[in-house]
Amino acid sequence: MASQLVAGNSAVIVGALYAGCDCFFGYPITPASEILHEASRYFPMVNRKFVQAESEEAAINMVYGAAAAGHRVLAASSGPGMSLKQEGITYLAGAELPCVIVDICRAGPGLGNIGPEQSDYNQACKSGGHGCYHNIVLAPASVQEMCDLTRKGFSLAFRYRNPVVILADGVLGHMVEPLEFPKEALLPGIDTTWAVNGRAETRGNLVTSIMLNFDDLERHNSKLQEKYELIKENEVAWEGYRLEDASVVLVSYGISSRIARSAVDAARKEGIKAGLFRPITLFPFPEKAVRALAEKGSKFISVEMSNGQMREDIRLASGCKPVELVCRYGGNLIRLDSILEKIREVA
Amino acid sequence: MAAIEKVIGGHPGIYETFPRKGGAAITATHYCAGCGHGILHKLIGEAMADLGIQDRCVVISPVGCAVFAYYYLDSGHVQAAHGRAPAVATGISRAEDNAVVISYQGDGDLGSIGLNETIQAANRGEKLAVFFVNNSVYGMTGGQMAPTTLIGEVTATTPNGRDAQEQGYPIHICELLDTLKAPVFIERASLSDIEHIRKARRAVKKALEIQRDKKGYAFVELLSPCPTILRMDAKAIARFINEQMEKEFPLKRFRDKSAEAQAITRPKSDFSQESLDKIFGCESGICVQFQEDPVFVVKGVKIAGFGGQGVLSMGLALAQAGFGSGRYVSYYPDYGPEQRGGTSNCSVVISGQPIGSPVVDHPDVLVAFNRPSLEKFAPTVKKGGLILYDSLAGQFQAPEGVKAISVPATGIATERRTAQAANTAMFGALMQAGNLGLPNEAYGNAFRVTFAKKPKLITKNLDILEAGAQATRVLEMSARK
Numbered sequence: 080m081a082s083q084l085v086a087g088n089s090a091v092i093v094g095a096l097y098a099g100c101d102c103f104f105g106y107p108i109t110p111a112s113e114i115l116h117e118a119s120r121y122f123p124m125v126n127r128k129f130v131q132a133e134s135e136e137a138a139i140n141m142v143y144g145a146a147a148a149g150h151r152v153l154a155a156s157s158g159p160g161m162s163l164k165q166e167g168i169t170y171l172a173g174a175e176l177p178c179v180i181v182d183i184c185r186a187g188p189g190l191g192n193i194g195p196e197q198s199d200y201n202q203a204c205k206s207g208g209h210g211c212y213h214n215i216v217l218a219p220a221s222v223q224e225m226c227d228l229t230r231k232g233f234s235l236a237f238r239y240r241n242p243v244v245i246l247a248d249g250v251l252g253h254m255v256e257p258l259e260f261p262k263e264a265l266l267p268g269i270d271t272t273w274a275v276n277g278r279a280e281t282r283g284n285l286v287t288s289i290m291l292n293f294d295d296l297e298r299h300n301s302k303l304q305e306k307y308e309l310i311k312e313n314e315v316a317w318e319g320y321r322l323e324d325a326s327v328v329l330v331s332y333g334i335s336s337r338i339a340r341s342a343v344d345a346a347r348k349e350g351i352k353a354g355l356f357r358p359i360t361l362f363p364f365p366e367k368a369v370r371a372l373a374e375k376g377s378k379f380i381s382v383e384m385s386n387g388q389m390r391e392d393i394r395l396a397s398g399c400k401p402v403e404l405v406c407r408y409g410g411n412l413i414r415l416d417s418i419l420e421k422i423r424e425v426a
Numbered sequence: 427m428a429a430i431e432k433v434i435g436g437h438p439g440i441y442e443t444f445p446r447k448g449g450a451a452i453t454a455t456h457y458c459a460g461c462g463h464g465i466l467h468k469l470i471g472e473a474m475a476d477l478g479i480q481d482r483c484v485v486i487s488p489v490g491c492a493v494f495a496y497y498y499l500d501s502g503h504v505q506a507a508h509g510r511a512p513a514v515a516t517g518i519s520r521a522e523d524n525a526v527v528i529s530y531q532g533d534g535d536l537g538s539i540g541l542n543e544t545i546q547a548a549n550r551g552e553k554l555a556v557f558f559v560n561n562s563v564y565g566m567t568g569g570q571m572a573p574t575t576l577i578g579e580v581t582a583t584t585p586n587g588r589d590a591q592e593q594g595y596p597i598h599i600c601e602l603l604d605t606l607k608a609p610v611f612i613e614r615a616s617l618s619d620i621e622h623i624r625k626a627r628r629a630v631k632k633a634l635e636i637q638r639d640k641k642g643y644a645f646v647e648l649l650s651p652c653p654t655i656l657r658m659d660a661k662a663i664a665r666f667i668n669e670q671m672e673k674e675f676p677l678k679r680f681r682d683k684s685a686e687a688q689a690i691t692r693p694k695s696d697f698s699q700e701s702l703d704k705i706f707g708c709e710s711g712i713c714v715q716f717q718e719d720p721v722f723v724v725k726g727v728k729i730a731g732f733g734g735q736g737v738l739s740m741g742l743a744l745a746q747a748g749f750g751s752g753r754y755v756s757y758y759p760d761y762g763p764e765q766r767g768g769t770s771n772c773s774v775v776i777s778g779q780p781i782g783s784p785v786v787d788h789p790d791v792l793v794a795f796n797r798p799s800l801e802k803f804a805p806t807v808k809k810g811g812l813i814l815y816d817s818l819a820g821q822f823q824a825p826e827g828v829k830a831i832s833v834p835a836t837g838i839a840t841e842r843r844t845a846q847a848a849n850t851a852m853f854g855a856l857m858q859a860g861n862l863g864l865p866n867e868a869y870g871n872a873f874r875v876t877f878a879k880k881p882k883l884i885t886k887n888l889d890i891l892e893a894g895a896q897a898t899r900v901l902e903m904s905a906r907k
Binding site: 084097102138145 | 446448480481482483484486487493496500501502503504505506507510513514515516517518519520521522524525526527542543546550692693694695696697698699701702703705706707708709742745746749754755756757758759781782783784785787
């Protein structure tokens with residue numbers, strides 16, 4: 080199988096095209112723009128559809144349109160652009176439309192800067208727009224996963240008719256690693272039971288999120304909550320590293336988890352039983368697995384480039400055990416040394 | 427009771443009953459008596475049916491009173507966010523080349539919150555029919571000022587009448603769109619009375635004919651009665667439109683290029699694996715098996731210099747050399763605040779096992795192309811590590827326990843009249859002295875990949891690579907003596 084050295088942002092486009100993604104609608108923003116560039120280059124080569132939209136809002140609404148027509152659609156952006164997209168995302172969730180949205184998170188708040196951060200966690204995982212909804216949120220930690228989780232994102236989006244967010248960051252977007260290309264290309268079909276695509280068999284269909292009758296909307300909301308429960312039941316994914324005998328557990332995702340992994344090795348060299356718990360799905364959060372670790376008496380350190388947004392989920396899942404935090408903001412990466420220091424302190 | 431309610435059912439293109447609306451009166455619309463929406467629905471339905479395009483039609487209903495257009499029109503339906511219909515339409519139309527996409531919008535939706543989407547979709551010439559209901563107020567939300575509210579007109583938010591100095595002037599959307607090249611058809615019509623409705627019917631049908639023939643963007647504005655919000659009876663509202671609105675918004679066919687416009691067709695998407703493998707060059711891709719090799723000592727390399735000195739491309743070449751040798755590699759370009767016109771640096775990790783952090787804080791080897799990089803990163807180099815720096819950086823005292831070699835990289839490249847290839851000479855020095863555990867041929871092979879599209883450059887760079895290695899060999903030998 081062919082492998083190439085590829086940047087994370089490029090790997091997203093590889094994953095999407097092999098997953099049968101038909102349309103890309105985007106707007107420039109650093110550090111996600113390479114996804115837009117690669118889409119503009121590769122989508123037309125195979126007659127897939129690419130539009131540079133006039134705004135982030137227009138881009139996500141083009142996604143809404145093509146998704147309503149039953150097609151596989153990709154969008155990509157970063158912090159400020161993701162904020163603008165939230166309106167479209169709540170409509171997608173409300174109308175139960177599948178799509179994949181990649182967030183190459185940068186430092187905020189406001190305009191912030193173009194350095195990496197993981198501060199879009201709450202916005203992605205806790206419904207950043209209005210209403211009671213959830214995105215499925217996947218967190219890649221390598222170039223290979225930028226491709227693989229984009230592919231997986233499409234399959235989850237269509238299985239549950241739900242928007243999927245790939246929550247990555249500026250480092251993952253720009254770093255280069257070997258990518259093993261997908262072994263097969265998916266041939267997508269249109270689900271005519273709900274799509275509206277200008278054909279006789281879908282003429283009776285309606286895509287909407289408005290339900291004027293209170294009871295109708297309550298039923299719709301209950302149905303959504305049942306769907307989220309089903310997703311929690313079936314789709315939790317995480318990876319453990321040297322967890323078996325670990326007494327100190329680092330919980331970390333994305334690029335931070337890579338640095339945390341090195342910190343685990345360094346701590347082990349000092350004889351400290353450290354391990355890494357890496358959530359791959361952030362929604363659904365791997366609650367049961369964290370609870371099991373808490374029951375074993377593990378001490379938790381959340382390693383994330385935010386003000387402890389994920390720490391809240393660890394704390395809840397662990398049954399309100401204390402969770403230490405190692406974090407950086409403003410575009411700065413967490414240093415291995417500072418994780419190691421915290422491990423020594425906790426152990 | 428149903429018998430006395432106004433009925434628009436039983437017309438072509440309109441459902442016979444309206445079960446989506448629910449309630450007892452399933453043949454009555456939710457629109458107020460005298461409202462223009464019901465009339466326009468009928469015109470659209472009739473045209474869809476006449477042209478035989480109902481199966482192809484996707485109607486996008488807006489936020490506003492017409493949000494429930496899907497109760498009535500017998501076609502596919504998508505409901506959109508306030509103002510976003512032209513973007514939603516773009517998505518549908520691009521995904522489904524044969525779809526006839528209809529965007530039905532009111533004045534607040536189209537002319538205010540969604541003006542950008544309106545103009546941009548028109549400017550792209552999307553295959554889209556837009557029906558713009560201009561009744562001079564926000565209806566559903568309770569009669570606030572619209573972008574098309576007339577000067578002096580009293581609304582919920584202009585209790586003393588619209589004042590140009592405070593609220594600006596009514597926006598003329600047709601005139602605005604008429605400045606763009608792409609639209610095929612633009613007309614302003616009126617729904618005030620029978621005579622006007624007849625003309626409006628022709629405009630609506632024309633817009634949908636253009637869609638049937640896939641010819642591009644068509645826009646029809648309809649001056650429309652909202653007797654409830656404007657608190658007028660049937661005669662007064664007709665007079666208001668004919669006498670006041672028309673004065674501000676003259677009825678006119680602004681443009682009709684439908685005769686000369688060509689059909690726009692987009693090719694079918696290609697989902698085949700063969701095509702994807704081809705565009706990504708997978709057939710010629712290197713097949714690399716990563717074997718875990720715990721004996722291989724992990725190496726971290728930091729390369730730094732001014733932007734334009736080839737720092738990042740040298741990093742990529744090194745990653746390629748490691749990759750080609752079956753090692754795990756990662757490359758990370760550091761995007762610091764000084765990236766524009768300043769210094770840049772990158773981290774390369776080469777390992778026998780899956781790589782944790784791709785960021786090199788304490789390099790085994792530092793390659794510095796200029797003085798600032800040398801001074802910034804030299805103190806971070808591991809004990810027993812190596813610094814390769816361009817001789818142009820001047821005299822430099824290495825930190826204790828660290829070896830430093832001054833490589834005449836720029837000199838070597840300049841002698842060969844390719845000053846921009848100093849990084850290649852430095853790459854040769856790294857091959858000679860770096861002790862990274864990669865076979866020498868891996869360095870040259872890296873160029874064969876990175877310069878695959880410029881084969882002429884491969885020989886030249888291999889020459890400079892060798893010269894860089896040779897110079898370093900001599901330096902090492904003389905240091906030993």
